[in-house]
Amino acid sequence: MDLIEVTEGRTTFRIPVQDPNSPFPPSSAPVFFNPKMAMNRDATVLLLSVLNPEEYLDTMGASGVRGLRVAGECRIPVVINDRDPAAADLIRANLAGAGLEGRVTVEDANVLLSRERFDAVDLDPFGSPAPFTDAACRSAKRYLFVTATDTAPLCGAHLKAGIRRYATKPLNTEYHAEVGLRILLGYVARTMVKYDRGLSPLFCFASAHFLRLHLQAEKGADAADRTVARLGFLYHCPSCPERTEEPGVLPHDHVCPRCGTTMLPIGPLWLGSLSDMALLDQMKERLPDLSLSTERRLGKLLDVLKVELPTSSHYDYHRIAKWIGGSPPAIDVVIARLIQTGYRASRAHYSGTALKTDAPLDAIAAALSAQ
Ligand SMILES: C[S@@+](CC[C@H](N)C(=O)[O-])C[C@H]1O[C@@H](n2cnc3c(N)ncnc32)[C@H](O)[C@@H]1O
Ligand SMILES: [Zn+2]
Numbered sequence: 001m002d003l004i005e006v007t008e009g010r011t012t013f014r015i016p017v018q019d020p021n022s023p024f025p026p027s028s029a030p031v032f033f034n035p036k037m038a039m040n041r042d043a044t045v046l047l048l049s050v051l052n053p054e055e056y057l058d059t060m061g062a063s064g065v066r067g068l069r070v071a072g073e074c075r076i077p078v079v080i081n082d083r084d085p086a087a088a089d090l091i092r093a094n095l096a097g098a099g100l101e102g103r104v105t106v107e108d109a110n111v112l113l114s115r116e117r118f119d120a121v122d123l124d125p126f127g128s129p130a131p132f133t134d135a136a137c138r139s140a141k142r143y144l145f146v147t148a149t150d151t152a153p154l155c156g157a158h159l160k161a162g163i164r165r166y167a168t169k170p171l172n173t174e175y176h177a178e179v180g181l182r183i184l185l186g187y188v189a190r191t192m193v194k195y196d197r198g199l200s201p202l203f204c205f206a207s208a209h210f211l212r213l214h215l216q217a218e219k220g221a222d223a224a225d226r227t228v229a230r231l232g233f234l235y236h237c238p239s240c241p242e243r244t245e246e247p248g249v250l251p252h253d254h255v256c257p258r259c260g261t262t263m264l265p266i267g268p269l270w271l272g273s274l275s276d277m278a279l280l281d282q283m284k285e286r287l288p289d290l291s292l293s294t295e296r297r298l299g300k301l302l303d304v305l306k307v308e309l310p311t312s313s314h315y316d317y318h319r320i321a322k323w324i325g326g327s328p329p330a331i332d333v334v335i336a337r338l339i340q341t342g343y344r345a346s347r348a349h350y351s352g353t354a355l356k357t358d359a360p361l362d363a364i365a366a367a368l369s370a371q
Helices: 035-051 065-074 085-097 109-115 130-139 151-155 159-166 176-193 221-228 277-289 292-307 317-324 331-340 361-369
Strands: 003-008 011-016 056-058 078-081 103-105 118-123 140-148 197-201 211-219 231-236 243-247 264-270 345-348 351-357
Touching (some): 003 035, 011 065, 035 065, 035 140, 035 211, 035 292, 056 065, 065 078, 065 085, 085 103, 109 130, 130 140, 130 176, 151 159, 151 176, 159 176, 176 231, 176 264, 197 221, 277 292, 317 361, 331 351, 331 361
Parallel strands (some): 056 078, 056 118, 118 140
Antiparallel strands (some): 003 011, 197 211, 231 243, 231 264
């Protein structure tokens, strides 16, 4: 295979030559590499530089870039796996080329994860992580990281696939990125708790083409029960912008208090916080130690996550403006007005028009129309 040298973060490695005009996706290359996932990898490198686990497993290594960066930029011992022997050869060559140590394994992910336990386990599959989640929950001692690129099933755009893979009921709404993230997290939580273990989200976010979870695993039935208590349902009115959330493992009937329509349940999904705020502060402090490109790619995300409310849905403020009839002021003005009125309000990290607030719809409408 023809190789080309690239640098990401502070790590230089080689990948198969990719024709930038090729109509085929990176997954058709002899060994996969997607430069658009640099920000996903940056996030993990930054987090790991704070968490400093004993060992990190890159379960689906491909070129090995993720594990290479963790080994080189965080100085954490790594195991890099891929079931494809061509990928394993490239990983070995890339470790040697970068002067880094690391164990390389060539196994099916579920076999490796079922046989060995690792302090931090990272799943970065093609598409859905669902086929690997059970084994990953058993293998991860303290940390579990998960990427999903099957955003359409998770967000409700491919409803049947979402139900099949995640045993949940998504719905395609304007806050689909939030729903996708919380359905994925809810699914991992439901998988983890059956082993009498719980989890806490450390740093979870949605991006245009993927969802990324960084989770801490917790020991014991009490931790599992606390995790179950954070599962619930969103109830969405199909006729007006009203929605509400409620904890629980089974959905209930809800009638829209505004228009009387039967509300649609979405879930089970994760309710509550998606990040550990103290950890985000530590990551922000650590950011200048990494590369400039990492700082550029992650700085804004961390700033928004630090103030983002943990509501499980948002309002698209353009839609609300259309609903009340009128042209809205800037979103920051609306947020400031809501806060002045005594409510909590913030942006969301995945959309410039997303408004998160605990204010009722009437108060939001007033903030949008106030002069
Ligand atoms: C999306 S790529 C990984 C990308 C890589 N982590 C990165 O950041 O560039 C998925 C990789 O998983 C490997 N893979 C697919 N199914 C697997 C399985 N069941 N066990 C182990 N590896 C698998 C593929 O060979 C491919 O290299
Ligand atoms: Zn309604």
